[in-house]
Amino acid sequence: MPNDKPPEPLPGARLLFTLDPSYVHLNHGSFGAAPIPTQRAAARLREEQEADPMRFLKPPGIMERLRHTRRHLARFVGADPDGTALVPNVTAACAVVLGSVPLRSGDEILLTDHAYGAVGIEAARRCAETGATVVEAKVGLEDDDDAVVAAILAATTDRTRVAVIDQISSATAKLFPVRRLAAELHRRGVFVAVDAAHVPGMIDVDVSTLGVDAWFGNLHKWAYAPRGAGLLYVAAAHRASIRPLAASWEYDNGFPASVEFQGTQDFAGWLAAPAGLHTMTALGLDVVRDHNARLARYGQRLITEALGTPAVRAAPELAMRVVRLPPGVATTAEAASTLRNRIAEQLRTHVAVTAWRRIGLLRICAQVYNGADDFEGLARALPTLLRAR
DSSP states (O other), X not given: OOSOOOOOSOTTGGGGOOOOTTSEEOOHHHHOOOOHHHHHHHXXXXXXXXXXXXXXXXXXHHHXXXXXXXXXXXXXXXXXXXXXXXXXXXXXXXXXXHHHSOOOTTOEEEEETTSOHHHHHHHHHHHHHHSOEEEEEOOOTTOOHHHHHHHHHHTOOTTEEEEEEESBOTTTOOBOOHHHHHHHHXXXXXXXXEEOTTOBTTBOOOGGGTOOSEEEEESTTTSOOOSSOEEEEEOGGGGGGOOOSSOOXXXXXXXXXXXXXXXXXXXXXXHHHHHHHHHHHHHOHHHHHHHHHHHHHHHHHHHHHHHTOOOOOOOTTOSEEEEEOOTTSSOSHHHHXXXXXXXXXXXXXXXXXXXXXXXXXXXXXXXXXXXXXHHHHHHHHHHHHHHTO
């Protein structure tokens, strides 16, 4: 066992969350977990809303509150608040972006084989509407930045109109060189959108320096916000052409209000999102990130050694990593889902399992409520469970 054992959970961190203690939670990246201060902030806002829905929900009051919240959250990721909208999640943001880029028959939407499944579904739907085609760039699991750029540019043609690139991929936990990619793709006239679902809270980011046309990230995964809270940034040149998913009462006021205001949706989660950032700041943003990255690195190494599979290199700052499963294990989506459920039921541990290129990948996440013992227990038990399959 490695002797550079990482620290235990941050002092008091487990008391900040209401997670079921009968499970080990190593899958923070799927749905996040809101700490108690965030839960209470959202509950207070919902009580305020129910006490007087007319006053809470009607413009201009609600729009001013959303603007104030947006300014706070946009600054956290280094985005222009006037070019950033609150959204339910990255999937919705991607739909807004792809629905706003003009496409016609023969055009191409470029994705990679690391793209999130719902992004692929949305791209396919947009192509069915317009006659465009999805093109998939093949990027190796351990390709370095030069190889990643080369693979994506090799899949780019003079018909490529928009590219959706992960900043941190979901299934493979790979960090992509989005700044370099944006510069290269712009030289070819491509609209560059970045799926940053796992970025806010996990790693430091300054969206203003990336040079992208659109960037969207979730706040409910790693930034301790309530579920259904995300951000969509759009570069100034494209804001006038952004089409919301529905044309509601703020439609004529343009982006970002046209995207944010969708009538009777529950705004409490968005308005409570700054409470999550406050909790992270109180714990120490650098302390949280360092703890999580070190612990994920430890857990990945430990489980890889227990399984005897080839190690997967990862960027050192990531708190989410993947482990190769033995050959023949979880090589289909159905088998991956079955294995994930078995680990939850038999080992009382939540992880993610994905079949990527017919390779079974176990994805683990580290958060402040986790300690080394969480990963050590999984490393001890997992080989036996896999042998019993």
